[in-house]
Amino acid sequence: xxxxYRHRQWVNNAAFAVTGFCALLTLGVLFFILGYVTxxxxxxxxxxxxxxxxxxxxxxxxxxxxxxxxxxKLIGLASVVGLPIGVLGGVxxxxxxxxxxxxxxxxxxxxxxxxxxxxxxxxxxYTVVVLPMRHFSALAGGxxxxxxxxxxxxxxxxxxxxxxxxxxxxxxxxxxLPRWKVILRVVIPTAMKGLLTGVLLDLSRVxxxxxxxxxxxxxxxxxxxxWMNPISSLPVMIFTYAVSPYEDWHRQAxxxxxxxxxxxxxxxxxxxxxxxxxxxxxx
Amino acid sequence: METMLESQPETPMTPESAPPPASAPVETSHGIxxxxxxxxxxxxxxxxxxxxxxxxRQVTAIIGPSGCGKSTFIRCLNRMHEVVPGARMExxxxxxxxxxxxxxxxxxxxRIGMVFQKAQPFPTMSIFENVAAGLRLNGMRNHNQLADxxxxxxxxxxxxxxxxxMLEKPGTGLSGxxxxxxxxxxxxxxxxxxxxxxxxxxxxxxxATSKIEELIxxxxxxxxxxxxxxxMQQAARVSDETAFFLLGDLIEFGNTKQIxxxxxxxxxxxxxxxxFG
Amino acid sequence: xxxxxxxERSDKAICRRLNRSPRSFRSLAMTSGLGDRLFKNLTxxxxxxxxxxxxxxxxxxxxxxxLSRHAFGWSFLTRQIWDPVAxxxxxxPFIFGTLVSSALALLMAIPLGVGxxxxxxxLAPRKVSTACAFLIELLAAIPSVVYGLIGVFVLVPFxxxxxxxxxxxxxxxxxxxxxxxxxxxxxxxxxxxxxxxVPFITTISREIFLxxxxxxxxxxxxxxxxxxxxxxxxxxxxxxxxxxGSVFLxxxxxxxxxxxxxxxxGNRPEVMASLLAPGYTMAAVLANEFTEATSDLYVHTLIExxxxxxxxxxxxxxxxxxxxxxxxxxxxxx
Numbered sequence: 061x062x063x064x065y066r067h068r069q070w071v072n073n074a075a076f077a078v079t080g081f082c083a084l085l086t087l088g089v090l091f092f093i094l095g096y097v098t099x100x101x102x103x104x105x106x107x108x109x110x111x112x113x114x115x116x117x118x119x120x121x122x123x124x125x126x127x128x129x130x131x132x133k134l135i136g137l138a139s140v141v142g143l144p145i146g147v148l149g150g151v152x153x154x155x156x157x158x159x160x161x162x163x164x165x166x167x168x169x170x171x172x173x174x175x176x177x178x179x180x181x182x183x184x185x186y187t188v189v190v191l192p193m194r195h196f197s198a199l200a201g202g203x204x205x206x207x208x209x210x211x212x213x214x215x216x217x218x219x220x221x222x223x224x225x226x227x228x229x230x231x232x233x234x235x236x237l238p239r240w241k242v243i244l245r246v247v248i249p250t251a252m253k254g255l256l257t258g259v260l261l262d263l264s265r266v267x268x269x270x271x272x273x274x275x276x277x278x279x280x281x282x283x284x285x286x287w288m289n290p291i292s293s294l295p296v297m298i299f300t301y302a303v304s305p306y307e308d309w310h311r312q313a314x315x316x317x318x319x320x321x322x323x324x325x326x327x328x329x330x331x332x333x334x335x336x337x338x339x340x341x342x343x
Numbered sequence: 344m345e346t347m348l349e350s351q352p353e354t355p356m357t358p359e360s361a362p363p364p365a366s367a368p369v370e371t372s373h374g375i376x377x378x379x380x381x382x383x384x385x386x387x388x389x390x391x392x393x394x395x396x397x398x399x400r401q402v403t404a405i406i407g408p409s410g411c412g413k414s415t416f417i418r419c420l421n422r423m424h425e426v427v428p429g430a431r432m433e434x435x436x437x438x439x440x441x442x443x444x445x446x447x448x449x450x451x452x453x454r455i456g457m458v459f460q461k462a463q464p465f466p467t468m469s470i471f472e473n474v475a476a477g478l479r480l481n482g483m484r485n486h487n488q489l490a491d492x493x494x495x496x497x498x499x500x501x502x503x504x505x506x507x508x509m510l511e512k513p514g515t516g517l518s519g520x521x522x523x524x525x526x527x528x529x530x531x532x533x534x535x536x537x538x539x540x541x542x543x544x545x546x547x548x549x550x551a552t553s554k555i556e557e558l559i560x561x562x563x564x565x566x567x568x569x570x571x572x573x574x575m576q577q578a579a580r581v582s583d584e585t586a587f588f589l590l591g592d593l594i595e596f597g598n599t600k601q602i603x604x605x606x607x608x609x610x611x612x613x614x615x616x617x618x619f620g
Numbered sequence: 621x622x623x624x625x626x627x628e629r630s631d632k633a634i635c636r637r638l639n640r641s642p643r644s645f646r647s648l649a650m651t652s653g654l655g656d657r658l659f660k661n662l663t664x665x666x667x668x669x670x671x672x673x674x675x676x677x678x679x680x681x682x683x684x685x686x687l688s689r690h691a692f693g694w695s696f697l698t699r700q701i702w703d704p705v706a707x708x709x710x711x712x713p714f715i716f717g718t719l720v721s722s723a724l725a726l727l728m729a730i731p732l733g734v735g736x737x738x739x740x741x742x743l744a745p746r747k748v749s750t751a752c753a754f755l756i757e758l759l760a761a762i763p764s765v766v767y768g769l770i771g772v773f774v775l776v777p778f779x780x781x782x783x784x785x786x787x788x789x790x791x792x793x794x795x796x797x798x799x800x801x802x803x804x805x806x807x808x809x810x811x812x813x814x815x816x817x818v819p820f821i822t823t824i825s826r827e828i829f830l831x832x833x834x835x836x837x838x839x840x841x842x843x844x845x846x847x848x849x850x851x852x853x854x855x856x857x858x859x860x861x862x863x864x865g866s867v868f869l870x871x872x873x874x875x876x877x878x879x880x881x882x883x884x885x886g887n888r889p890e891v892m893a894s895l896l897a898p899g900y901t902m903a904a905v906l907a908n909e910f911t912e913a914t915s916d917l918y919v920h921t922l923i924e925x926x927x928x929x930x931x932x933x934x935x936x937x938x939x940x941x942x943x944x945x946x947x948x949x950x951x952x953x954x
Contacts, residue, residue, distance in 0.1 A: 072848040086818055096770060210673070
C-alpha cells in the first residue's frame with residue numbers, strides 16, 4: 061500500500077537505483093567513445109600519418125601532415141585575432157565594468173557571440189573575408205575561429221581576475237602604485253596561472269571546431285603557404301574522409317580523431333591538474 | 344515504539360511495521376533518558392557523558408553559552424546528529440525505554456517533531472501543502488482528511504485565524520513569526536510524541552516570540568517539549584525543568600525555579616547572573 | 621620597509637613587483653593620471669569592439685540574405701519546397717528538423733542529465749562526485765566531428781540493425797515509427813544530440829543541488845522523510861529555475877549543432893511525420909550545400925537560413941541566461 065513505510069523505502073531505493081543507472085550509462089558512453097576511437101585510431105597512426113601529405117584514393121601511404129600543421133596554424137591565427145580582444149575585454153569587465161551599462165552591454169554582446177552557432181560564424185567570416193578576397197583562405201578560417209575565441213577568453217579572463225582578492229589590489233594602491241600598474245604588474249601576474257590555463261582550454265576547444273572552417277579555410281590536399289591560401293585542418297579532414305566511401309580514408313579519419321582527442325584530453329586534464337594546486341576550479 | 348504508535352488514534356494513517364523495541368515498553372509517557380551520551384565532530388569531543396532524564400508532558404529547557412553543545416544534544420535525540428559527516432555518538436538514548444539506535448531513523452523522526460532556528464517552509468509549496476507535507480509522506484491521500492488535520496494543526500499552532508483565507512498562498516510569503524508557527528504546525532500535523540525546538544525564537548521579534556512562548560505553554564499539556572534557548576528569561580518563563588550545559592558537560596539539571604533562584608553549582612550561578620556567556 | 625611586508629606575505633612574486641614601484645614623487649605626478657586613462661581606454665576600446673563584432677555579425681547576415689528575403693518574404697519560413705535547379709526555396713523542412721531533433725534530444729537528455737546530477741550530488745561520496753563531474757565535462761569537450769564519426773560508424777548501424785526494426789515491429793502502428801529502417805534519421809540525430817547536451821544539464825544541475833541550504837534538507841529530514849523524499853520535497857523544488865536555465869542553454873547548443881547531426885540525419889529536405897525518416901536541419905544544410913551553391917540567390921537563401929538559426933539561438937540563449945542570472949549574478953554559462 062502506498063504510504064506504508066516499506067513502500068516508501070522501496071521507492072527510495074528504486075529512485076536512487078535509477079539515478080545510479082543514469083550515471084553508469086553516461087560514464088559508459090564516455091568510456092565507450094574514448095575506447096572505440098583509440099581502438100580504431102591507434103592502428104592507423106604511423107610515421108606516414110604524421111609526415112606525409114594525403115595521397116589520391118587507392119594509393120597507400122598517405123597521411124595528414126598538412127592537416128596537423130594546418131590546425132596549429134589556424135589556432136595560432138585565431139589566438140592573434142581573438143585573444144587580445146578577449147583578454148583585454150575581460151580585463152575591462154573585471155576591473156572597470158562592474159555594474160555599469162557599458163559593462164552590461166559588453167557582457168551581453170559576448171554572450172551573444174558565444175551563442176552564435178559555429179556554422180553561422182563561418183558564414184560571417186565568409187561574407188567578411190572570403191567574399192572580398194574572392195577565395196578561401198587560412199585567414200578567413202583564423203578569423204572565424206578567432207571570433208569564436210573572444211567570448212570564452214573574456215569569460216575565463218574575467219573570472220580569474222575576479223578571484224584575485226580585493227585586499228591585494230588595495231595593498232598595492234596603498235603603496236602608491238597607479239591603478240594601471242596595479243592591474244598590469246600585480247593583479248594579472250597573480251592570476252597568470254589561471255589565465256594561462258583558461259587560454260589553453262579555450263584554444264583546445266576551438267581546435268576541434270569543424271563547421272566554421274568548411275567554407276572559410278575550406279581544405280587543401282597540399283601544403284598551404286602563407287595565409288591567403290585554403291588550408292587543411294584535422295577536423296575538416298575527419299569529416300571529409302568519414303563521409304567518403306573509401307576504407308583507407310575511414311581508417312585515417314579514426315587516426316585523426318584519436319589525435320584530436322588526445323590534444324583535447326591532454327589540455328583538459330593538464331588544466332585541471334594545474335588548477336588543483338592553485339584555486340578551486342570554476343567549472 | 345509500538346506503544347507510541349498505538350497511542351495516536353486521531354490520525355488515521357495506515358499502520359507501519361516498526362521493528363520491536365529492545366526492551367519491554369514501560370508506559371506511554373514519552374519520556375526521554377540519556378545514559379552517558381558522548382558525541383564527537385571528528386576529533387572534537389562535543390558532549391561529555393551526558394546522563395539525564397527528561398520528564399514527559401512538560402517543557403525542559405537547555406541553556407548555556409555558545410558552543411556548549413546544546414544544539415548538538417537535541418539533534419542527537421532525533422538522530423539528526425549522525426547526518427553530519429564526521430559525527431560520532433556513543434552512549435544510550437532511551438525513548439520510553441526503547442534504545443533509539445535500534446530503531447529506524449526515518450521512523451523515529453516521524454515520531455519526533457523538530458522546529459529549527461530559522462523557519463524553513465518548503466519553497467514552491469502553499470501553506471496548506473507545507474502543513475500537509477508530513478501527512479502526504481505517510482500516505483494520507485483523502486483531501487477531506489488532509490484538510491481536517493491541516494486545520495487542526497494550524498489551530499494548535501495558533502496560526503489558523505491568520506491564514507485560513509489564504510491557504511493556497513506560498514508558505515514563504517508569511518512574516519518570520521508566522522513562518523515559524525507554520526513550521527510548528529507542520530511538525531504537529533503528524534502528531535509527534537515529542538517536540539524538539541532549537542532556539543525557535545532567536546530570529547523573531549518580541550511580539551512573535553511571546554506568541555510562540557504562549558503556544559509552548561499550551562502545547563505542553565499534550566506533548567513533551569525540549570527547547571534549546573540562549574535567552575535565560577525565556578527559559579525561566581516557559582520551562583518546568585532546566586539543564587545547564589557548559590563546554591559539553593551537564594553542569595546542573597533540575598526544577599527551573601530552583602535553578603534560577605538557588606543554583607547548586609557556582610558555574611550555574613555565574614552564568615545566570617551574567618558573569619559570562 | 622617593504623621587505624618586512626614581503627616576509628609576512630607568502631607570495632614572493634607580488635612582493636617583487638611591489639618593490640618596483642617608483643620612489644620619487646615627481647615621477648608619480650607625471651605618469652599616474654595619464655597612464656590610468658590610457659590603460660582604461662585601451663581596455664575599453666577592445667571591450668567595445670566586442671559590441672561592434674556582435675552587431676556586425678547580425679548586420680552581415682541580414683545584408684547578405686537580401687536577395688532571398690526579397691524573393692520569398694515571410695513565406696520563406698513556411699514553405700516546404702527546396703529546389704536549387706528551379707531556384708525555389710522554402711525553409712520549413714530545416715526549421716522543422718532543427719526543432720524536432722532538438723526537442724527530442726531534450727526529452728531524452730533532461731531525465732538522464734538530472735538523474736546523473738541527483739546521483740552525484742546526493743548519493744556519491746564527495747571525491748567520487750568531483751571525479752565524475754570532471755569526466756562528464758570531458759564529454760562536453762569531445763569535438764563534435766568525433767561524435768559524428770562515432771555516429772556514422774557505430775550508432776547508425778546499431779539503429780539500422782537493432783533499434784529501428786524493433787521500434788517498427790512494436791510501435792509501427794503509430795505514424796511516428798513508420799518507414800524503412802535506414803539507420804540514419806531524426807531519431808538517430810536526436811540520440812547523438814542528447815549525448816552531447818547531457819553534460820550541460822548535469823554540470824549546472826549538480827552545482828545547484830550542492831548549493832541547496834542544509835537547513836532546508838534538515839527540515840524535510842526532521843519530518844521523517846526518506847532520502848528520496850528529501851530530494852523531492854526540498855532539493856528539486858529549490859532547484860527548479862536553475863534546472864530550467866540549464867535546459868535552455870542545452871537547447872541553444874543543440875539547435876546550432878552541425879557536424880554530428882549532418883553525419884547521421886540523412887540530409888533529406890522533407891517534413892515527415894516518422895522519427896525513423898531522414899530529415900535535415902538548418903545547420904546541416906549550411907554545412908552540406910554552402911560550397912555547392914551555384915547562384916547568388918542560392919547563397920543568399922542559405923545565408924537567410926543562417927539568419928533564422930542565429931535569431932532562434934539568440935532568443936533561446938537569452939531566456940536561459942536570464943533565468944540563470946536570476947539565480948546568481950555571475951552564473952557559469954557554458
